[in-house]
Amino acid sequence: MPLLPPARRAEAIAITCVAASLVLLALPDSRQAALARSVNHVVMLPVSRVREVFGGYLRLRTENTQLRRQLQGARVELSDTEAVRLQNRELRSLLGFADHLPVNLTAARVINRDFMAAPSVMIVDAGRADNVTENLPVVTDRGLVGKIVSVGQGTSEVMLYTHPDFSASALLLGGDHLEYGIVRPNAAGRLQLLLPLRARSETGDRIVTSGYGGAFPRGIPIGQVTASQEDQRLGLQQIDLVEPGVDLGSLTVVFVLMRDSSRDASAGDSLRLFWPGYAHPPMAGDRLGGKSSAVGGDPIAPAEANSDSL
Amino acid sequence: MTDSIGPTGAQPLSRQRYATFLAFCLLAAIVLEDPLAIGGARPDFVLIALTYGALAWQAQAGALLGFALGLFRDALVLSHFGLHALGMTVLGYGLGKSRETLYLTTRGVDLALIAGAKLVLDVLILGAAASGTWEAFETRFFWESPLSAAYTALVGVLCKRLLLGR
Numbered sequence: 001m002p003l004l005p006p007a008r009r010a011e012a013i014a015i016t017c018v019a020a021s022l023v024l025l026a027l028p029d030s031r032q033a034a035l036a037r038s039v040n041h042v043v044m045l046p047v048s049r050v051r052e053v054f055g056g057y058l059r060l061r062t063e064n065t066q067l068r069r070q071l072q073g074a075r076v077e078l079s080d081t082e083a084v085r086l087q088n089r090e091l092r093s094l095l096g097f098a099d100h101l102p103v104n105l106t107a108a109r110v111i112n113r114d115f116m117a118a119p120s121v122m123i124v125d126a127g128r129a130d131n132v133t134e135n136l137p138v139v140t141d142r143g144l145v146g147k148i149v150s151v152g153q154g155t156s157e158v159m160l161y162t163h164p165d166f167s168a169s170a171l172l173l174g175g176d177h178l179e180y181g182i183v184r185p186n187a188a189g190r191l192q193l194l195l196p197l198r199a200r201s202e203t204g205d206r207i208v209t210s211g212y213g214g215a216f217p218r219g220i221p222i223g224q225v226t227a228s229q230e231d232q233r234l235g236l237q238q239i240d241l242v243e244p245g246v247d248l249g250s251l252t253v254v255f256v257l258m259r260d261s262s263r264d265a266s267a268g269d270s271l272r273l274f275w276p277g278y279a280h281p282p283m284a285g286d287r288l289g290g291k292s293s294a295v296g297g298d299p300i301a302p303a304e305a306n307s308d309s310l
Numbered sequence: 311m312t313d314s315i316g317p318t319g320a321q322p323l324s325r326q327r328y329a330t331f332l333a334f335c336l337l338a339a340i341v342l343e344d345p346l347a348i349g350g351a352r353p354d355f356v357l358i359a360l361t362y363g364a365l366a367w368q369a370q371a372g373a374l375l376g377f378a379l380g381l382f383r384d385a386l387v388l389s390h391f392g393l394h395a396l397g398m399t400v401l402g403y404g405l406g407k408s409r410e411t412l413y414l415t416t417r418g419v420d421l422a423l424i425a426g427a428k429l430v431l432d433v434l435i436l437g438a439a440a441s442g443t444w445e446a447f448e449t450r451f452f453w454e455s456p457l458s459a460a461y462t463a464l465v466g467v468l469c470k471r472l473l474l475g476r
Contacts, residue, residue: 036388037388
């Protein structure tokens with residue numbers, strides 16, 4: 001049986017609580033403060049834990065965001081630095097190349113290009129004002145790029161070796177033999193060398209311009225043979241796939257090979273280019289003998305250290 | 311405690327829902343009251359929790375809840391330990407008793423009950439804090455208290471709507 005009827009129980013509890021409160025209020029200040037601190041500690045502990053964890057999480061999140069931003073900035077900076085380094089290396093290489101080549105070169109920056117998978121034209125910032133004319137070869141220290149097809153006052157359009165209309169008379173420098181052919185791109189924009197069926201070629205053989213046709217002087221590097229196959233349709237010619245020396249995608253500066261008015265750059269003349277990494281290709285009438293019989297030494301052996309070291 | 315709010319016929323308030331509501335109010339009393347203060351008036355989340363608890367479970371539970379919540383408030387204030395416990399015990403009992411005779415459960419009644427409870431509590435707390443200085447009591451009671459009471463009532467109704475869905 002309960003001590004109090006339910007109707008009175010609420011009053012009794014309320015009176016007890018009021019009495020307890022009055023007792024607490026009647027305590028000395030120091031005891032009150034101590035009690036308050038104890039209860040505060042119990043009440044606030046979980047909250048302060050949560051606040052600590054949540055605050056830590058927020059702090060870490062902010063820090064993480066800042067670090068990500070810094071990392072992004074550093075990556076951009078690194079990328080810029082890398083681009084500058086590569087450009088510097090390229091320009092040094094070109095500078096050394098231009099100094100060593102005994103011909104008249106006009107440097108030109110690439111100011112526009114098409115961004116197809118196989119780019120076929122580009123615009124350079126040298127034109128009539130720089131004495132640039134149509135059909136002049138465009139080269140880099142790595143070799144042939146293409147030729148000038150139209151000239152403006154300050155700019156020119158360059159037909160690249162990947163252009164469907166591009167072709168150049170080429171000379172394959174075998175170890176102990178030479179082969180003449182034509183270099184032109186296939187439908188996919190890949191460079192190929194067309195040779196007579198009887199011709200011999202091996203993977204790694206270097207290809208330079210032959211000088212025939214008058215468009216390109218003899219000896220400009222084009223690339224090297226990567227694979228050989230017969231023309232399946234006619235069987236009359238051998239087609240070698242060529243790995244170009246110049247990577248068109250990374251070009252920023254090129255040289256226009258100016259025509260020397262005192263010379264005729266057609267085949268058979270005495271224009272001999274010295275290209276870093278290449279010996280002089282033999283001219284018509286040069287004697288060949290054995291693997292290293294080309295004039296000036298092994299025709300495919302690098303004549304000096306790689307141009308990167310310039 | 312029962313799960314019903316008694317004779318009003320209104321939907322019963324489950325203990326789980328009230329526990330969630332109470333936890334939110336206690337946390338808000340620690341974290342939100344100062345940021346939400348407007349011109350010295352601040353919402354009293356502990357009183358809101360007490361009001362709805364006492365209205366749901368009547369005088370006995372109201373008195374116990376008031377005492378416990380009063381101690382909680384005293385622990386936060388760190389002075390006059392037991393003063394809030396006293397005031398809120400009385401309020402909890404009174405609010406619980408009011409439910410026995412007051413059958414209306416509209417928002418207006420809620421607003422009036424919370425605002426009235428806040429004013430009554432402030433009379434006690436500010437009176438004790440003023441320690442007999444009428445000017446101090448007058449300034450705070452006639453300016454801060456009505457604003458705080460109205461603010462608390464509005465926040466209370468809003469919290470009830472959001473957390474208890476009523």
